[in-house]
Amino acid sequence: PKMFQLYVHKDKELNRSMVERCKAAKFDALTLTVDTIVGGNRERCLRSGFTSPPKITPTSFWSYAAKPAWGLNYMFRDRFELSNLKDHVSEGTSVPNSVADYFTNMLDQSLDWAMAEEIAKDWGGEFCLKGIMSVADAKRAVDIGATAIMVSNHGGRQLDGSRAPFDQLAEICDAVGDKLDVICDGGITRGSHVLKALSVGAKACSGGRLYLYALAAAGQGGVERILSLLQAEIERDMKLMGVTAVDQLNRENLRFR
Numbered sequence: 001p002k003m004f005q006l007y008v009h010k011d012k013e014l015n016r017s018m019v020e021r022c023k024a025a026k027f028d029a030l031t032l033t034v035d036t037i038v039g040g041n042r043e044r045c046l047r048s049g050f051t052s053p054p055k056i057t058p059t060s061f062w063s064y065a066a067k068p069a070w071g072l073n074y075m076f077r078d079r080f081e082l083s084n085l086k087d088h089v090s091e092g093t094s095v096p097n098s099v100a101d102y103f104t105n106m107l108d109q110s111l112d113w114a115m116a117e118e119i120a121k122d123w124g125g126e127f128c129l130k131g132i133m134s135v136a137d138a139k140r141a142v143d144i145g146a147t148a149i150m151v152s153n154h155g156g157r158q159l160d161g162s163r164a165p166f167d168q169l170a171e172i173c174d175a176v177g178d179k180l181d182v183i184c185d186g187g188i189t190r191g192s193h194v195l196k197a198l199s200v201g202a203k204a205c206s207g208g209r210l211y212l213y214a215l216a217a218a219g220q221g222g223v224e225r226i227l228s229l230l231q232a233e234i235e236r237d238m239k240l241m242g243v244t245a246v247d248q249l250n251r252e253n254l255r256f257r
Contacts, residue, residue: 003029005130007036008108008115014088019123021084030123031150032116035131037109039100040158051096053080117144130185133168135175142179148203149176152185155208166197170251173201191233195241199249 004022009015022030044050049057054074056064064071074080086093092102108115120127128148129141141149151165151172165186173182181204184197188207197205210230214222243249 001029002027003031003128005031005033006119007033007103008111008119009089009106010108011088011106014085017088018084019119023123029126029128029148030119031128031130031148032119033130033154034111034116035133035152035154035158036103037107037111039098039103040154041160042098042100042157045098045100051098052082052092052102053094053096055096113140113144120145128181128183132172133162133165135171138172138176138182142176146180148181148183150183150185150206151202155186166200169197169200169202177201177203191230191235191237194230194234195237195249196254198246199251199253201251 002025004018004027006015006018019030049055049060054060064074081093085091089106091097091106097105116129126147127145128150129137129146130150131152131154132138132141132149133151133153138149138151149172151168153159153162153165156162156164165184169182169184176182182202183204183206184200184202185206185208188194188197188205189210194205211223211226214226216222218225238244238246241253
């Protein structure tokens with residue numbers, strides 16, 4: 001199954017191109033990200049000077065010099081590009097940009113419910129909203145025809161001080177869990193995290209850092225390794241709980257403080 005995560009850009013042709021390419025490639029679901037119309041205050045990026053593509057600074061030069069294999073690999077392999085974007089915008093491919101600046105300057109801050117509904121109708125298939133953190137917004141997602149929502153605070157990198165997705169999960173599942181699929185996104189790094197979210201009422205979990213760190217460290221083999229560890233943890237913990245199928249998971253497994 002293939003799911004595409006869509007960010008709505010100011011460049012309308014870019015938005016249209018990405019959706020049409022998803023249709024042509026027979027993607028199964030489209031997920032619209034709704035919590036990044038402006039970049040969060042990403043202090044780690046500000047300290048490190050991280051940009052895409054990487055920009056040589058006095059600090060980064062010494063970092064690259066300490067890792068010559070990485071530096072040579074970057075310089076002499078295929079030229080870095082953001083393939084989905086490069087034919088429409090130069091930022092991120094030939095013009096260095098931080099993630100926060102890209103979100104703030106390139107994404108469409110007029111994104112609203114009407115636009116989300118229009119995208120859902122144009123897509124015409126399984127449609128998810130990523131970044132829902134309240135019951136009111138979850139109910140509105142049902143109204144515009146979404147078939148799933150990701151309860152997510154974007155890895156804690158957007159609104160400072162926002163609650164964890166898991167803390168919002170029970171009330172959102174109670175409100176709309178019988179009308180669409182509720183997916184818990186954020187902080188999922190262990191099999192027990194998956195089992196807790198499913199016990200509350202989520203249909204699934206998603207993890208970004210879970211596989212991205214493994215990908216960065218060891219490529220495809222790293223992703224396969226982390227997924228095998230996750231599967232082993234889920235199966236082992238279910239056996240220790242006396243559970244033989246995920247549909248047996250419920251809130252009786254949990255104690256809330």
